[in-house]
Amino acid sequence: MRKRSWILAAVSSALLVGTAPGASAETLRGALAKAYTNNQDLNSARAQLRATDENVTQARAGLRPTVAATADAQASRSRTTFGDRIRSSDGRSEALVGGIQINQTIFDGFQTPNNVNAQQAQVRAAQENLVNTVQNTLLSTVQVYMNVRRDREIAAFRQQNLNFLNEQVRAADARFQVGEGTRTDVAQAQAEQALATALLNTALAQVASSEAQYLDVVGDPPTRLEAGNLPPSAIIPPSVARALDISQQEHPAILANQFAVDAASFLVKAAEGRLLPTVAVQGSVNNTYALSESDPDSNQLPGVVNTQNEISGTVTARLTVPIYQGGLVSSQVRQAKEVVSQRRIEVDGIRDQVRSAVATAWAQRQAAVANVQGYTAQVSAAQLALNGVVEERNVGQRTTLDVLNAQSDVITAQILLAGAQRDAVVAAYQLASAIGRLSPQRLALNVEAYEPEEHYQQVQDKWYGLRTPDGR
Numbered sequence: 161m162r163k164r165s166w167i168l169a170a171v172s173s174a175l176l177v178g179t180a181p182g183a184s185a186e187t188l189r190g191a192l193a194k195a196y197t198n199n200q201d202l203n204s205a206r207a208q209l210r211a212t213d214e215n216v217t218q219a220r221a222g223l224r225p226t227v228a229a230t231a232d233a234q235a236s237r238s239r240t241t242f243g244d245r246i247r248s249s250d251g252r253s254e255a256l257v258g259g260i261q262i263n264q265t266i267f268d269g270f271q272t273p274n275n276v277n278a279q280q281a282q283v284r285a286a287q288e289n290l291v292n293t294v295q296n297t298l299l300s301t302v303q304v305y306m307n308v309r310r311d312r313e314i315a316a317f318r319q320q321n322l323n324f325l326n327e328q329v330r331a332a333d334a335r336f337q338v339g340e341g342t343r344t345d346v347a348q349a350q351a352e353q354a355l356a357t358a359l360l361n362t363a364l365a366q367v368a369s370s371e372a373q374y375l376d377v378v379g380d381p382p383t384r385l386e387a388g389n390l391p392p393s394a395i396i397p398p399s400v401a402r403a404l405d406i407s408q409q410e411h412p413a414i415l416a417n418q419f420a421v422d423a424a425s426f427l428v429k430a431a432e433g434r435l436l437p438t439v440a441v442q443g444s445v446n447n448t449y450a451l452s453e454s455d456p457d458s459n460q461l462p463g464v465v466n467t468q469n470e471i472s473g474t475v476t477a478r479l480t481v482p483i484y485q486g487g488l489v490s491s492q493v494r495q496a497k498e499v500v501s502q503r504r505i506e507v508d509g510i511r512d513q514v515r516s517a518v519a520t521a522w523a524q525r526q527a528a529v530a531n532v533q534g535y536t537a538q539v540s541a542a543q544l545a546l547n548g549v550v551e552e553r554n555v556g557q558r559t560t561l562d563v564l565n566a567q568s569d570v571i572t573a574q575i576l577l578a579g580a581q582r583d584a585v586v587a588a589y590q591l592a593s594a595i596g597r598l599s600p601q602r603l604a605l606n607v608e609a610y611e612p613e614e615h616y617q618q619v620q621d622k623w624y625g626l627r628t629p630d631g632r
Contacts, residue, residue, distance in 0.1 A: 185384045188305055188585075191374075193605045195301040196294070198379030205293040209612055210628075212286045215279040216620045222272030224623070225264040230446075232257040252453050259446035269436030270429065278426035280620075281419045287612050288416035295412065295598045297377070302589040304374040308382050310582040311370045314575050315363040321571045322356040325564075329353050332560050345560035352564050388585040395592045395602050400522045403595050404515060411514045411596035414507065421503040428496040434489045437481045445473045517594040525587035532584050535577035542570040 196202070237252040265272075329349040335341030374382045397403040408414065450468040482489070546566040552558040592598040600607055618629040 185386050186382065187386050188302065188388045189603070189605060191305050191378050191382075191385075192298055192301050192600070192603060193607045194380055195297055195378045196600050196605060196607050199297050199301075199377060200379075202293055202297045205290050206610060206612070209283075209286045209290050210615050212283055213612075213616045213619050216276060216283060216616075217622055219272065219275040219279045220621065222268060222275060223265055225262055228261050230257075230259045230261060253451065255448060255450040257446055257448045259444055261442070261444040264441045264443075266439040266441060268438050269433030271433035274426045274430035274433060278423045278430060281423035281426060283616060283620075285416045285419035285423065287616075288412040288419065290612060291412035291596075291599070292416065294600070295593045295596070298598050298600070298603070299589055299593045300377050302388070303586055304370065304377045305382075305385060306388050306582040306585050307370040308367070308374050309385050309388065310578045311363065311367045312385075313578040315360065315367050317571055317574045317578070318356065318360040318363045321567065322353070322360055324567055325349065325353040325356050328560065328563060328567075340556075341560065348561050348564060352568075388582075390585060390588045391592050391598075391603060395597045396588065397595065400519065403518050403522060403591065406597070407514045407518045407595040408511060411594075413510050414514060414596075417503065417507040417510050421500065421507060424496065424500040424503045428493065428500060431489065431493045431496045434485075434492070435482060437479060440478050440480075442476045442478070443474065445471070447471050514594065514596075518591070521587060521591040521594040524583070525591050528580055528584035528587045531580035532577070535573060535580050538573040539570070539577050542566070542573045546570050 232255075234255045234257075235253070329346070332341055332345045332349040336343060336346050371382050397406055448468070448470040450470070452466045452468075546563075546569070549558050549562050549566040553560065553563050589598060592602075600609055615629055
């Protein structure tokens with residue numbers, strides 16, 4: 161018995177680690193702000209968007225000049241022997257050529273403008289995908305926050321239940337010792353006590369799991385967590401019909417897919433541009449320094465050295481008219497058109513998914529609110545019934561089994577209420593996410609909002625430079 165008491169004390173200490181009175185309390189809004197700043201998946205998505213921004217600059221390069229410096233060095237040596245084999249001549253020459261070459265495409269069949277437009281649409285799609293990632297991260301934060309609170313409450317209920325059953329075992333044994341109870345009463349109480357111990361251990365393991373998930377999403381371990389607050393009432397529409405209308409207009413997943421359709425349409429035009437003529441201009445300037453020496457050794461005359469320095473420049477304009485490319489470009493055009501069809505179908509599909517998510521979230525929210533009310537009444541009634549059964553047992557009108565059953569009803573009702581309270585908060589945020597309104601701005605989080613447009617404007621028309629806008 162003493163060993164069991166030591167084990168139960170250790171279990172209780174483990175339960176109270178995350179909820180010590182001296183620990184600073186965390187609010188749901190505070191956890192949301194931390195996740196918005198610290199979440200690794202969200203920060204990775206932001207970096208991916210910044211990389212996508214560069215595609216616009218790369219597309220613009222199609223109509224920008226390219227400049228290259230060239231340098232050539234050449235050396236040769238020759239020996240000439242005349243027919244009489246008496247006379248011969250040695251010669252050598254060296255040349256250094258340095259130049260600059262400039263290439264400029266004047267017209268490329270509108271490929272570059274359409275590629276730029278396509279990449280700009282892709283950037284807008286990526287920005288909306290980032291908004292959707294923010295929504296998912298904030299919703300995950302709400303879920304892990306409320307999971308920790310629920311699981312800690314359940315563990316506390318399990319601990320209270322075990323304490324109650326410990327007392328019931330002691331009382332049943334005391335009554336048995338004085339002849340007022342039976343060995344069956346003691347065995348029933350001990351069986352419930354053993355079950356309660358196992359359920360407490362399971363609850364504590366669930367607490368540890370939920371706290372680990374919280375750390376993964378939020379970036380900090382959970383301390384004492386205050387009750388979760390509902391999102392601002394202005395976010396939640398008054399009716400499911402209104403929620404459906406808002407979701408079809410504002411959900412970032414729908415907007416992202418619409419931009420993807422635009423991008424695919426521009427890529428069709430870019431592919432068609434490969435069938436049009438192209439005009440390009442090439443200019444070059446070269447500086448040639450040449451040295452040649454002749455050394456006729458047959459008559460022992462001194463050699464003759466000649467040097468030459470020449471500067472030359474050329475400008476070439478070229479018109480290229482495609483006639484037949486083996487069917488490649490035609491296939492690429494057809495392929496691009498099929499991609500447009502695919503993107504349009506995806507828009508319809510995501511609209512249906514969003515519509516389903518809104519309807520589901522609305523129903524879950526309504527059910528959770530009703531469940532909170534029902535389980536609250538159940539807890540009150542079960543506790544009242546337990547008190548009555550205990551009093552009746554004390555005067556011999558009830559058995560120990562009746563008390564154990566009544567206590568089981570209380571703990572079941574308490575656990576159901578904790579789950580319903582968690583579901584009510586999560587369902588409200590899930591509805592906000594389903595309609596596309598779960599954002600740090602609408603939640604009034606105390607964070608500096610990430611503005612993807614700022615980075616895009618810094619790089620989208622940049623002509624040179626290896627450093628990123630933040631100095632890396």
